[in-house]
Amino acid sequence: MENKETGHLESILSGARSNAISTWRIIRSSPLSMFGFGLIVLYVGVSVAVVVAGRYVLPYGPLQLNTGTPLSPPSFSHLFGTDNLGRDIFSRVLAATPLDLGIGIGVSSLALAVGGTIGLVSGFQGGLLDSVLMRITDIFLSIPSLILALAVSVALGPSVIHSVEALSIVWWASYARLARGQALSIKNQLYVVAARASGTREHVILGRHVFRNLFDTLFIYMTMDIGTVILTFSTLSFLGVGVQPPTPEWGSMVIDANSYIATQPWIPLIPGFAIFFAVFAFSLIGDVLRDILDPKTRKSML
Amino acid sequence: MKRNIWDLLLFIAKRILVMFLLVIGVTFITFLFSHVMAPDPARLWAGRRANAARVQEIVALYHLNQPYYIQYWYYLKGIFTGNLGVDPSTGSPILPEILQRLPATLELVFASLVIMVVVGIPLGALAASRNGKATDHLVRGFYLSGWATPSFLGALVLVLVFSYYLNVLPVQGMLTPGISPPQTITGMYVVDSLLTANFPALYSSLQHLILPATSLAFLNFGIATRMTRASMLEVFPLDYVKAARAKGLSEYVVIYKHALRNALVSTVTVLALLAGSLLSGDVVVEEIFGWPGIGAYAFTAVQAENFPAIVAVTVVFSIGVIIANLVADVLYAVLDPKVEWG
Numbered sequence: 266m267e268n269k270e271t272g273h274l275e276s277i278l279s280g281a282r283s284n285a286i287s288t289w290r291i292i293r294s295s296p297l298s299m300f301g302f303g304l305i306v307l308y309v310g311v312s313v314a315v316v317v318a319g320r321y322v323l324p325y326g327p328l329q330l331n332t333g334t335p336l337s338p339p340s341f342s343h344l345f346g347t348d349n350l351g352r353d354i355f356s357r358v359l360a361a362t363p364l365d366l367g368i369g370i371g372v373s374s375l376a377l378a379v380g381g382t383i384g385l386v387s388g389f390q391g392g393l394l395d396s397v398l399m400r401i402t403d404i405f406l407s408i409p410s411l412i413l414a415l416a417v418s419v420a421l422g423p424s425v426i427h428s429v430e431a432l433s434i435v436w437w438a439s440y441a442r443l444a445r446g447q448a449l450s451i452k453n454q455l456y457v458v459a460a461r462a463s464g465t466r467e468h469v470i471l472g473r474h475v476f477r478n479l480f481d482t483l484f485i486y487m488t489m490d491i492g493t494v495i496l497t498f499s500t501l502s503f504l505g506v507g508v509q510p511p512t513p514e515w516g517s518m519v520i521d522a523n524s525y526i527a528t529q530p531w532i533p534l535i536p537g538f539a540i541f542f543a544v545f546a547f548s549l550i551g552d553v554l555r556d557i558l559d560p561k562t563r564k565s566m567l
Numbered sequence: 568m569k570r571n572i573w574d575l576l577l578f579i580a581k582r583i584l585v586m587f588l589l590v591i592g593v594t595f596i597t598f599l600f601s602h603v604m605a606p607d608p609a610r611l612w613a614g615r616r617a618n619a620a621r622v623q624e625i626v627a628l629y630h631l632n633q634p635y636y637i638q639y640w641y642y643l644k645g646i647f648t649g650n651l652g653v654d655p656s657t658g659s660p661i662l663p664e665i666l667q668r669l670p671a672t673l674e675l676v677f678a679s680l681v682i683m684v685v686v687g688i689p690l691g692a693l694a695a696s697r698n699g700k701a702t703d704h705l706v707r708g709f710y711l712s713g714w715a716t717p718s719f720l721g722a723l724v725l726v727l728v729f730s731y732y733l734n735v736l737p738v739q740g741m742l743t744p745g746i747s748p749p750q751t752i753t754g755m756y757v758v759d760s761l762l763t764a765n766f767p768a769l770y771s772s773l774q775h776l777i778l779p780a781t782s783l784a785f786l787n788f789g790i791a792t793r794m795t796r797a798s799m800l801e802v803f804p805l806d807y808v809k810a811a812r813a814k815g816l817s818e819y820v821v822i823y824k825h826a827l828r829n830a831l832v833s834t835v836t837v838l839a840l841l842a843g844s845l846l847s848g849d850v851v852v853e854e855i856f857g858w859p860g861i862g863a864y865a866f867t868a869v870q871a872e873n874f875p876a877i878v879a880v881t882v883v884f885s886i887g888v889i890i891a892n893l894v895a896d897v898l899y900a901v902l903d904p905k906v907e908w909g
Contacts, residue, residue, distance in 0.1 A: 407892070412847060412850070
């Protein structure tokens, strides 16, 4: 009985590593991760719709003033109400989706590519190169990421591009650390030793054996991390160095309406919850996938 | 097994050396973006409203017209001699401003660590003991929502509920106006009022501490919970837990006395590693609750274009993270009997 279950799980696990269908089976098995998956589909759908057909999707222009009485509560003509300038909050929250989501996915993919390469080379090569790269990584990991991104954004001057640059400078380090650890353990696996013994060239081993195995782990980490990038980016805007008004962005919408928290709480809360659900969705999926790939928790699932 | 006290001291000394090298590395990074990458460093350090004469003064003060390696030497020397630059609008030095606010920030960060330990760890143990059941999913949903909450949203919701709707807790500052602060010993109001047995100040400062500390803890306790859950699941199948069950001990004793105690070693060290994300959240939480610490100072510095202060806070917070990591390493070496000190 126990063997049968173990075998079943092993097959799910090897499936998760090789194809998307099994990953889908795992996501479907937990209601929380289904919820997360649904949310991601919704956010991506809204982003695509806004980019492709913004004028037809949004009820009002996101920058249009006095679409209704300023500070009016949610109603049928203004689903999320209006802000102090009479702008439609529903249109603004939707219009901000491609920006926040795009930056989340963009910065974390870049971090995966840069950090992943650094960690892979570092772990596989070893020696002096490894020590130097890892000490640099340690230094970056010692600086609180929000504070560093904040300081770099201020140094470069407040704008969206500069805050994306600031985030990219900060973000790669944890990927490098993770990739190095993985590369070190994969390097000594039997199948790598066997490949080398059979005369496979080093760069083929690196690409075919080490990289492929490492990518899954990094990708799952990235899934959770997209949300963290969105959080940090919107916090930068909240602090006034990211997106500049009147461009709609969730974090800056919250700070703009900060003073209405007691009287018209929906104005700051709705964009805040737009961030919350985006981050929550990516974290849910990442958390479930991580439980499956992490050998420590995987053992306990048997 | 080598566990000689001298080996431990040698281990700590080595870690302290690494710590100094890391601090130098951090200053190199802050130097890079504040002097080399910045499009106009003189303008940044002098402030946007400075006139040409003032900019010249600032260039001379920070040696900005020298080659980069000389600039870096002066910058590094400044940091190690306690000169972190001057506020562009007032001309007063930055370091005293930061030191004066340090106790308030430490009090807030330690208080949220206490909340994370008291709430986060038992929740992780609970989730592990109900692995895969509804309680486990609930706990997971709870800690993930903490993780997913933007710091400003969490703080705003707490302000809204506890202060405007329920009107039970204060939301600004560290003390009720009219109550005089306790005699300064550590600078942390709760500790000082406890030491001097000043109960009105203790009551008021605790009241003011609850909301900011809770929102800072809520954002971060997921990691404590997750880590406790994972390490509990690791020890459950071990022989000593089975033996405890076989002896007929109650499930409560098995889980909380036997399994949790061992699982705690890795969790406690992870708590210290949270310093970075705690300090990031601290900037926003302090601002929203009007907490007079370093985070609110950084927030004001961004609004006032006080660049030297932002760079200084980056360095000071990084040193905080590096010290927390050192403490974590040493704690782990002491707490885990399997670690050799030699």
